[in-house]
Amino acid sequence: MHRAIADPRHSAAPGCVAVGFEKGRLAQFAAAGLADIDEGRPLDRNTLFYGASLSKQFTALAAATLIADGKLGLDDDVRRYLPELPRYRAPVTVAMLMHHTSGIRDSLGLLRMAGMTDVGRASKQEALRLLFRQADTAFVPGTRYAYSNGGYLLLAEIVERVAGMPFAQYAHQAIFAPLGMPNAYFLDDASPRPGTFAHGYVPAGTDGGAEGSGFIQRDTFPRFSGSGGLMLSMADLAQYEADIEHGRRVFTPEVTRILLTPGRYSDGTPIDDGKGLSYGGGLHIGRKGGQRVIRHGGSAEAFKHAYLRLPETHRAFAVLCNRGDWKAGDRLDRIMAANGVPAPGLPDVQPMGLFHSPELNTDYRIVAEGTGLSVQVTSPLVDETRILHFIPEDDGAYHAGATTITPTGDPARIVVSRGSSGPIIFRAVSTPSGSR
Template identity: 65%
Template sequence: MTSFRSSRSRFAALAYVTCGALALLGADGAAAEPQGEAAIRAVLSGGAEAEGRAQPGCVFGAFEKGRMVRLVAQGEADLSAHRALDADTLFYGASLSKQFTALAAATLVVQGKLALEDDVRRYLPELPAYARPVSVGMLMHHTSGIRDFLALLRLAGMEDVGKASRAQALDLLFRQQDTAFTPGSAYSYSNGGYLLLAEIVARVSGQSFADYANAAIFRPAGMPNAYFLDNANPVAGTFAHGYLPEGEHFVARDTFPRFSGSGGLMLSMADLAAWEREVAHGGSVWTPEVAEILLTPGRLADGQVLDDGKGLAYGGGLHIGRKGGERIVTHGGSAQAFKHAYMRLPDRGQSFALLCNRGDWKASATLEKALDAAAVRRPGMPEMPASGTYHSQELNADYTLAREGKGLAVTIASPLVESPRVLHFASQDDGAFHAGSMRLARTRDPARLTLSRGHSGELVLLRGDERKTR
């Protein structure tokens, strides 16, 4: 840790060279920011950069085929010391930790020391014998019914869960005489399940969970700063404090548990850069066998692929599925004063991450704004069809499309109306444009669109003279 942190300036310079983010010199010798960076920086500053007051912020990273192509850091890690955020700043990772907890378990599965089908009481005999056994896979996929230990701590009267120990959290879970629902019958996101999964990793490996993760994941993957908390505070001066606004100022709120499993990961954008290289190019950690475990959707006991409630499935610490036909791998991280978002788009070979140390922002919304500022089409969002007139033979109507921001202004004309009608279609992440219950979508043929309303089925629109030849 110390040797790398002392060379942080060298890594930052290398990162900027790698991602092409070095400032370019203009004709007058003044430094000019890379194209689009000012817009991203404005997003990460919340529009308050011009006010000149110190505030927390975010680090944004973009990756293509495992290579960092953009790095933008805005704000301070420590408002008292005026320490700026950068590529090496450690953040409390919150639920971004879960993919690495699942990864640790997956490495033991590949080694034959653990199986997803195993009854968890084989490793955790302290748990009561529930009416239906809980498997290791159920913990990983949030289908176990194990209660959330953060909720239990608060129900037990603890206001600041950051003061809880691992032993206290585990004791509460071991006291539960029943699960929240029949194991395997439903999906319900649970921090309790991932705390138990980390405990299983520790007992099977014979090491502390933090030590095993370091030896099996972080060190071989070349992640320079990352580590899991192990009932101790992070080293002062090495990490970003979390902040919340209070009146005209920000106050520090480092109210996170000091143990790991569901959370507890301390990581930087430099760590994510190393991890993206590992995922893109393969290595000793991200093997095909491990990838299959993490990227296979969990199933309920009846065989149905689980739904996370947002149209995606859940694998090993990752939400996985498709948006608008495009594959997506994603997860967020949220503590009282830390908000993070991570998204991988395998079909494009792109990944994006946002690490923030202010709790008054929603990370997913901030990441969307940053992608818009970087002129990156968000997953599932439709590509803009060519402007012009499209005809439906079945409706005997013309649809004239004109771009309107990120949406479409559509003028509908037919013998059934005296004057054309104009509708405004907004883009949505199902790959289509919507105006009320009407849906307009591109096809692989650029001259062909589909149109539907409710459950009426799809109609075809052909552009211009194309309809005369079809």
């Protein structure tokens, strides 16, 4: 697990913490990199990260506790709680905010279009005022799925008004305290206390500086909560997972039903998030590669996170990174592979060997490259051998730009396609022993 998050190129670099859970219990933990490069403070299980969009499942959880108590309704018109909003073409409901079908515009996008390059300087009230000024929604509420930070900012504001206390205070009272999450809290228009959290970093050269000269600190995250704003450690996530599997102090059956029921459009059609899953309460949910999947990511300029739970096998994995140049999903896939757990939907066959297509008169010599493929392409049409690097994706195939290699289940055959120029069958000339 450590190898999947370590950076051998830099002696002083930001990095990641990673965990694997089995039946709600911490089975594996690894940390690599620094929370503060200047101070040399390392990342560990108690390090607080800015959670970015991982926050949404906790915002939805806060709302779900009020819904389960009968204080809030999924079908309630949000203007009941937010009369500052205009009357739109169709009513926006609490469920629409939770499921990203409201058409409410993205608050962070609005702030940036209004000229604010660093949204970390915005206050909650400034973001809310922009949302309240929108004369219309982006589409008729309930008719489309469009991921919206604005919808979750409004959801948090509704929780605050229904609970009668600041959202951060209610989240502590209803979630963090009963779960025993030792470090977690939501920001409330203030920066985290210095020395208590991981700074975010991007490589030097991002703003035109010299490449290869280290990392630049970037704590450019919003200081208000709802769409983001959660400060979270892996020690906190361990308590969260334990309650899902064993405790039920917060994840009661009713709360779980609210969060994990796929949303629907107004016509009753299930939501499609565009990536083969639906959306529930702050979570992408559905089936991938025959497995039930619950997942979400989090991304800010200098923070990249990924979280995935496989409820049928009672396993979960998470990675929190304080560097903006890494893809957390790729790190998560590596961590899972190191544990012998293929990421849902990824190819379950890694073809290796020499393959030939008579139709193209071309050879593909394929070798494993981590979880991906390195492919040497030889053709009489070109004098030089070309090397392509394919990465696995959760559609069950390997991709290098527009070119796709799809295993067939038969180690002697692969299918190669590129747009409308495929599929082309390649047959094995030779395969190494032990290839899968």
